[in-house]
Structure formats: C-alpha cells, structure tokens
Amino acid sequence: MNKKSLLSLLSLFVMASLLLAACGGGAAATEAPSSEDGGLPAGDGKVTIFGGYGEAQAAAFQKALTEFGQANGIDVTFTSLASFDTDIKVKIEAGQEPDIAMWPQPGGLKNLADVLIPLEDVIDLSKPLSTLVPGWDKLAVVDGKIYGLPVSANMKTLVFYNPSAFDAHGYTVPTTDAELVALEEKIKADGSGYPWCAGIESGGATGWPFTDWVEQYVLDFNGPDVYAKWISGEVDFASPEVTKAIDEVSKRLLADGQVNGGGISMATDSFQNTAPLFADGKENGQCFMLRQGSFITAFMPEDIQAEIQAGDYTHLNVFPLPAPAGGQAGVLGGGDIAGVFAGHADQDVAKVVAFIFSPEVLKYQVATGDISPHKNFDLSLYPNEMQRKIGEAMANAAVFGFDGSDQMPAEVNAEFWAAGTDFVAGRITWAEAAERIDSKYP
Secondary structure (H helix, E strand, O other): OOHHHHHOOOOHHHHHHHHHHHOOOOOOOOOOOOOOOOOOOOOOOEEEEEEOOOHHHHHHHHHHHHHHHHHHOOEEEEEEOOOHHHHHHHHHHOOOOOOEEEEOOHHHHHOOHHHEEOHHHOOOOHHHHHHEOOOHHHOOEEOOEEOOEEEEEEEOOEEEEOHHHHHHHOOOOOOOHHHHHHHHHHHHHHOOOEEEEOOOEOHHHOOHHHHHHHHHHHHHHHHHHHHHHHHHOOOOOOOHHHHHHHHHHHHHHHOOOOEOOHHHHHHHOEOOOOHHHHOOOHHHOOEEEEEEOHHHHHHOOHHHHHHHHOOOOOOOEEEEOOOOOOOOOEEEEEEEEEEEEOOOOOHHHHHHHHHHOOHHHHOOHHHHOOEOOEOOOOHHHOOOHHHHHHHHHHHOOOEEEEOOHHHOOHHHHHHHHHHHHHHHOOOOOHHHHHHHHHOOOO
C-alpha cells in the first residue's frame, strides 16, 4: 500500500462520529462571507465543484454547500470523481470542466494553471489568508499568483502513545524538545523499553515513513520557503539545510537504544506493526511513542480500535511532535486544494469560493476525520477528544508543509525511499544517499 492511498484511510472512530453527527439537528443557515464582486458578471444561480472525496467526506461537504446555497439563492453541486487527477483532465479536454475543482495534490493544480484563474481575480484573498495556518498560501503559486487554497486538511505531525503505559512508569507527555529528549533518556535508563516504534517497511514503498521524518525536520528548521525550494530541487539533499534534518532524525531514531534493533530492524519492520506500543516490557519489544499520520489507527489491534470507537483513550492517545531545538513547530500533512477555471468566475462562484475557503465549510466534515487548515476553526466542532487534539495541533502550528516527497518528481521520490532505507540500515552514508537522490532530478 503506498503513501497516497494510506492518507485516504479513515479511522474507525471518526466514521462512527459521522454517523452520530448525521443524527443531530441542522445548523442555522450560513450567509455568504463578505467579498467584493470585483466587476465579475452576475451568476446563473448554479455552481459546480469536482473533487476526489470519499463517500463520507462528499456527503458532509455537500451538506454544508447545500445549506450555504439555500441561504444565498445558489444551487451548489459537488461531484466526486473516482480517479480525480485523470478524470479532471478528461473533463477539461471534453469542455466539461466544473466551475471549481479540488486537487488532492498541489502539483496537479499547478500543472493546469493555464486553464485556471488567479484567485485574486475572483475574491479578496485577505480574509482567508488572515486565518489560514502559514504555509498553505505557498502551495499553489504560479508566477507569483495564488491559484489554489485549501478546503480541508489532514496531518502527520502526531505522536501516538499508550497512556496506561506512561502512567505505569510515571512518564508525562512532553511539550518541548528538551522534555522529549529527557523522556527518551529516562525510558532507556529505566530499561522499560524503547522510546520509539519506527518501522519503515512498506512493500514497494518501503522508506516513506523515514522520508516523513526528514520532511518534518527540514520544515521545522528551515521554514516553508526553503522547504519548497528543496522539493523543486533548488536546495539539494546534500545541502546543510537537509543534512541538519538528517542529523536530527539520526539522533531521534538511529542512536543506540532509541528503536528496538536499530536501523537494520527499522528497515524490515512494517510501519503497520503497532503491537509493540501495547506490549509489556523491554523483553517483549515494548516501545512508547509512534510518530505517524492519523490514518495509523486503522492498523491498531482490534481491541484498541474498539476502545477508540467507544471514546475510550485508556490505551491510545496523541500529542503533537514538539519542535526541535532552534526550530519552529511545523505541521506536515496533506489536504484538498481548490482552484477556479478560467471563464467560470462570476458573482455566484465568488460567493461559493469565499465560503469554501472559510472555516465554516468544514463544520460537518470534521466528523469524517478531516481537519481545518484555519487557525480560528471552532475546536468544539471536532467530534471527540483525539480529533480535537489533532485539530488544535494544526491550528497552533507555526507553519504547514504539504508532504514533500509526494510533490517531488516520481524518480526522485522513489530514490528518496530507496536510498533513505539504505541509509537507515547502515549500508551507505548520508552523503552517498544524497548523491543518489540528487542525481534523479532532471
């Protein structure tokens, strides 16, 4: 299973939450966010949106759109395409493109910028830009113009842990890098287990969990501008900026005692192997922390999944990965980025665009596991404690970075996985790995 498909998985507990949310009463009608017409022509009362949402997401999104449309005299229709990146190109070639489309990868949107319109020509961007977590505004920029902004998000800057195991050993959740380092050292000194669960095996995609760690620290240490230049190849893998991130990952995972079996074991241990988080004792391979995306709950033991579904967090909870010393608290993740097709901008489209780029659009959709990319989203709308913690981590992030390797050329991404795995296993140095990866850029 590759990384992109993993990000689309929904945890059992959020699916249950959606069913509960569906039983609740309807919310009050939503008025259009204030926006300037900017000389746009009058609309025809209809707005179409295409995207790649799953069934639960699509239903929740349409509910918000319908409510908004009824309050503003607009018929807003969302259609989910089975293979969005391919299907949207077919629609464009056939002259059947919608008014608005939402891409699961910013690169897909940027590649079609010639048939889109800069968003500043549709709405006043100052309002969404004032509430978005920094970094989201840089994902779909072409020739200095913003062509896309996020509607929904997911995140990976999460550390899952077993609260009962923490309590049994007197461990507390770290909130700073210094506290995290102290916790790692205490776990090792106590002989209670290993600080980290960190398998990176994933079949043909082996290595992607390692690349996520690297991306995290490149973002945290260097910010979104350097992060973007690294993705495009302007900052190479052998650079001081990336090497600093590698050194941090090495200290966290490859130093003695950090992971059961060290790098050699990491390279062959499946990322799906979450059982050690619930083991008892070092002799049984117990580990205390697992950095992963929210989708990882789908790979937890069945009894743990049942507890989560029941709202019981005795054996599983989550906290945001603290920023490294000298870095900022960046959030790594993904999301759906919307753009407007050229020739489709009118006053009705502008109203809908302003709405989908506002925090209010996700008031139902968060029950499906999606996260708001806005700093001011109402955290009380998240359906349970774990989702609220994840949403709060996004809202409080200093900067957001879209999954870096997924934006790199396919050949670079594949070599990042392969050479990264060889580095983790101790077969090559980072300098050798970097040379291999950099050689794949055109």
